[in-house]
Amino acid sequence: MEFSFIGKSHLRVDGKEKITGSAKFVDDLDFGANLLYAEIVESPHAHALIVDIDISTALASPGVIKVITGKDFPYRFGLYMQDRYIFACERVRFVGEQVAAVIARDPVSAKRAAKLVRVKYQPLPAILNVEDALAAETTLLHPELENYQHVPWFFPAAGTNIAHLRKIRKHDAIDAIDAIDDTDAMFADADLVLEDRYTVPRYAHCAIECHGAIGLYDHAKRLTIWSASQSPHTQRNLFAQALAPLGLTHKDVRVIAPCVGGGFGGKAGVSMEILAAALATTVPGRPVKILWSRAQEFYNTYQRPGVVATIKMGVKRDGTITALEQNLYWDSGAYVEYGSNVVNAAGLSATGPYRIEKVKINSYAIYTNLPPGGPYRGFGYSEFIFGLESHINEVAKRLQIDPILLRKRNAIREGDQLAYGAKMNTNGLIEAIEKVEQEMDKMDKMDKIRPHSHPHSLSQSSNRCYGKGFALFWKAPAMPPNASSSAIIKFNEDASINILVSAVELGQGFFTVMAQIAAEVLQISMDKIRVETPDTDRNPYEWQTVASHITWSTGNAVFKAATDIRDQIFTLISREFQKDVKDVSDLYLFEESVRSHSNPHFKVAYQDFVISGISMPDGTFRGGPLLGRGSFMPEFSTAISDPETGQGGKPNVHYTVGASAAMIEIDKESGKITIPKVVLAIDCGKAINPQLVQGQVYGGMLQGLATVLYENMHFDESGRQLNANFTDYKIPTTLDIPEEIVAIIVESAQKDGPFGARGMGEHTMIPAAPIIANAVEDALGIRIRSMPITAEKIVAALKHNLNRDLGPEPYEPYEPYPRTEPRPLSEEALAAPIISGQ
């Protein structure tokens, strides 16, 4: 089908405002001289009871208006599980947690006074890794866990630090599901069983804009929050719920999200914004602003959780995967109100894009005294894919099968049964694999002709080696089953339109995509479309801008709204021009006018009626301002399933799949990796804007490469983050990009997506870690099982000649710096890889 706007790389509709600095971010908004500023008093302890808070000195400090503590807001809140307070009450659970706030006339006074709040703590043992959290004699972080409210698909274990356990048990012979817990039986028919352990540390989103929010509670008791948020409606909902004891209802709460300077999941849900909401209620009539510093951005928003994964895979000689057992131990941090859904999502999908007969997955959300783990681009998939895709290469090596062939043999296809029993959607996985393979063939040539990157005089070829790595990836939106979107389209006099939606333009380009969808349906040029940032009072409902679901879900809503307006136009025109046209089906839209198939001369321009109405010969008008509405909810989705097996539900609406590969060059002396080429092919159903898809590949891939090459979080033994700054938490610069990134678009239409589109924004970072890990193994014969794979780690591994062959000992992560990465879980997990079968 030929489209006018879909599939075209239109320039971003918000390009000009960004390139000129006109885009207004939350800290760019002015609130006048009455604006107050809040500064947070933070916990210096990872785990402690709050004995006493003395605010008197701070309150007497110049410029101070109020000092607020947990006692003022003893209300629990949370997205999926209400496990936290607005300010810590009675107990602090991570270093940096908010204990009190000072509101003052200016930020300097607030900051000075915050240092004068005296808090007396009684320290408790801090749990800084999952092993300690699971130990028999551990300290409970949340003794009241069993009383917490949560969504019905979470399963907390009272009396432990396990906030949620997602279990999946699958056996293609349905009756045999119960037998899956007998692990030996599960692997009985495999020719080879390989077991291993992979670890992934915590990571930070590092949007360049820090979190910020301004709250205003006016004297009429209406609460308005301006926030740098991916989730304005979800915030409204949670603010209204949490502050309901003050008499607030949803209609009294309004959330306005201006341009957002990057999110990557970090600005989803509710984190520090609730402070602005709560504090505003204490100073009626005066706006109060709270901005996170870069340091707070690191340790007091969500972090990407760390994970320890044990994988056991059984295969036939021909490479068919027969069974997979995975235990994912997530370091979910002090509060898991959002983060346990990461655990849930990963548990559901930890098979990766493979058809596997017998599956046993346990995904544990584990409380630790580190900052709250939460959503981060990839939502748990990047983490388990590192281990899974590394492991598949190890299996292939032992079977002496080409790792790509092994993947092809087991690649999931449409209609295959997923681990939780539902069926896999249409997908172009095989096409993606083949296209990446073709690009890899070109890499082989590069390998031969590539000039040395070092001065010729120093090029000792023995120092340098090349490797190629390949991996598959997939991801489904992780959403409650009723996550929905809605849209309103309204015409203006000149036939330009405003699209009102409440998704957030974080940079991903959704404004442009929504404009293209409406332009296609209504045949309006792109420069006549404005999409605006959300305001929960004015714009219709959107669940959250997360899960890569906006193009699909909000896109569907916009498509419906545009179709709604189109249908109204057809009805009106066919009614008022009965002499000229046959009926509704005779009409079509073209170049901002209504045309007729049967009457080539018929043309009514939008601007002649969309607001003014159709002018009739008798001087009357017909019609009226046109308004389209559309809403979308995936009505087929359910999260309810058997808690013991995970079978029976349809928790995921669809998966987006793809394949990726990298070619790397390693300097064996320094351990430094350079990347001549990366390829990523993704099936986005339909690329509504190919250049924006490409942009997601460039951005996501680099973000992923950084997690595997150098990004890392360091905590000291008291649980304090040592590198809460860009000086020591290194995010890539222009000098750190691969020499070439090839983005390949595969289009296997998503039947329920707008023009066949499905999401792809998060996915582009998911395969980055295993393609590098596999390329390192290809180059050096060394399997590194802990991220990041730093230069230092490579040198250490080479030096100790670790795991050069299929030798029995797993490579122990080289930990040059004392840190609190999870230690070995158990004797079994530590055991050497098992090669069984014949």
Place this chain on the structure above:
Amino acid sequence: MKIISEITYFAPTTIEEAVELLQKHPENSCLLAGGTDVVPALKKQVEKPRVIIDLKKISGRIRNIELKTIENIESIESIERIESIESKNQQELFIGTLVTFCDLLDSALIRENYPLIWEMSKVVASVGIRNRATIVGNICSAVPCMDSGPVLLTYDAKVQTNKRIIPIENFWIGPRQNCLSIDEIVLGITIISTSPKSHVSAGRFVKLMRYRGEDLAQASIAILINSFESAATATAEVKIAFGAVAPVPIRAYAIEKIISKQINQWDEWNEWDQMMEEALATIPDIIAPISDLRASAEYRLHMVGVMFKRGLKDAILRLQGNGSKYGSSLI
């Protein structure tokens, strides 16, 4: 990140005025040039009031400074301006206190005659910092991982203050500690070439970072070879210094000794391996790297060896005219 200290700001127009201010506020004053170290420090800590003495309004020739020279050098009075890079007779270089890394990169004089300073300046942070940060500020902050330290050591630079001239090697007394007294102001750095005019020199600066972008050094090394043509034979001296692997940047005299023995008539590479073995063996005794979140001591030690090996080879090749371009990467 607001600065919460009360700050009293002064912008003296002469050095004398600045010295007076220092004397008047001995407890809490701080000199300001580029501010790229001072301002973050103000933001990160200190609630006590601070007196900031901005040197940037001082310009023109520095007069009436009584130099108590500790070494007999030619009068430097005629050339010094704290905002400029000047040279005299191609024998003396003066880098004023307000000279930024950007100024050094833009200077043809530096690029041609002091290429190690140029090569080092190129990997200091990034443009927006280099436009502001001064090399004198860099040495005064005395952070162990400072970029300029090793290079200045190999050039035998001297620090000229309002009171004295201090060999750069004596300038640092520990991490973040320099030897300046309360009312002492660095006016600039001088490099005096004591060698015959006919010498050729080449060198290599290598900085190890976690990635190619802006980063602090995990370790760094500067190597300078001066080769002299005399009537009979060619002779050469090698100077080597390390950064970020000891409390302060340090000269590697032991290695210099080993290398200088053989480098005089360098046209054969066949003794390279043996020389390297000998030289590398001394490194653990010279440096004292620590483990921190930027690198482990082991990796630093290992990489100092790698950087030394590659750096020396490239420096020799540069001397011979076949080396890499200054500013190219080596690791």
Place this chain on the structure above:
Amino acid sequence: MNKIEFMLNGEKIEVWANAHKTLLELLREDLGIKSPKCGCDLGDCGACTVFLDGKSVRSCLILVPEVNGCDVVTLEGIMRPNLTKLQQFFLDHNSFQCGFCAPGMVLSATELLQKNPTPTLEEIKEGLSGNLCRCTGYTPIINAVADAVATTVATTINE
């Protein structure tokens, strides 16, 4: 309080300010100039880049009294009032996503081309390496600058 006089985007400004205020804070909070952004406030990210006496600097690392007598130009000041040629290249390449780093990046790229109108790819990367961007992977930004360079060179040759 210190009395400060300086030129801002061609306009003479006189303000009284505390010495603990940074140039970034002065511009954003007191003078309504919002294009310089606060990303890290420690000089690491480059979002607060402005021109000071013609050179790109981190306005978060400059105390207000330091700019007395200086010339400050922000992104607002380089558009007169239209997009610069370089901005047009950024626009045409869909170079930015969230746009938070854009003002700083545009200024750094502007300075780079002022100093060196024909940078190599490596020099472009070096020139922009102080401006962190988390969205784009930099490729569309670098491509825009490279395209601007190529076009300018081509135009010059054609002339």
